Each structure stands twice: as structure tokens, then as C-alpha cells.
Amino acid sequence: MDIAIDHGRCIGAGQCALIAPQVFDQRIEDGLAVLLVERPDDSQREAVREASESCPLGAISVREDPPARG
Numbered sequence: 001m002d003i004a005i006d007h008g009r010c011i012g013a014g015q016c017a018l019i020a021p022q023v024f025d026q027r028i029e030d031g032l033a034v035l036l037v038e039r040p041d042d043s044q045r046e047a048v049r050e051a052s053e054s055c056p057l058g059a060i061s062v063r064e065d066p067p068a069r070g
Helices: 015-019 042-055
Strands: 001-005 024-026 033-035 060-063
Touching: 001 033, 015 042, 033 042, 042 060
Parallel strands: none
Antiparallel strands: 001 060, 024 033
């Protein structure tokens, strides 16, 4: 799972930090979202997806890892 934050769109609503506090936080100086963990483990996947979907301006994008070949 890769996560990106578009700081040009982020308005500092803070939903991401409330939903997935182990992955997102907010900068003190302007409230914009920051990543605490660039590649969260599987236990955080649902919270990260929910945080992305809850962002009012869609500033968080999530790309899932491709399925493992086997």
C-alpha cells in the first residue's frame, strides 16, 4: 500500500489523523496532513482506506500493492 497526500488540496480538516492516528498526523504550523508511516502494515489498511475516503477534498490517495505471484 502506497499513500500520497496532495498538500495543494489538503485543508487540514484532520479526519485522517482522527481515523488513522498511527499513520497520519497534522503539522503544527498549518494543520496540513503528514504521513507518520509511508507503508503501513496490514493492520492499518482499513483505517487508511477510510481516512482516504473521508478526506473532504480527496487529498489522500491510496494505491494497493499488486497481488503476489505464486
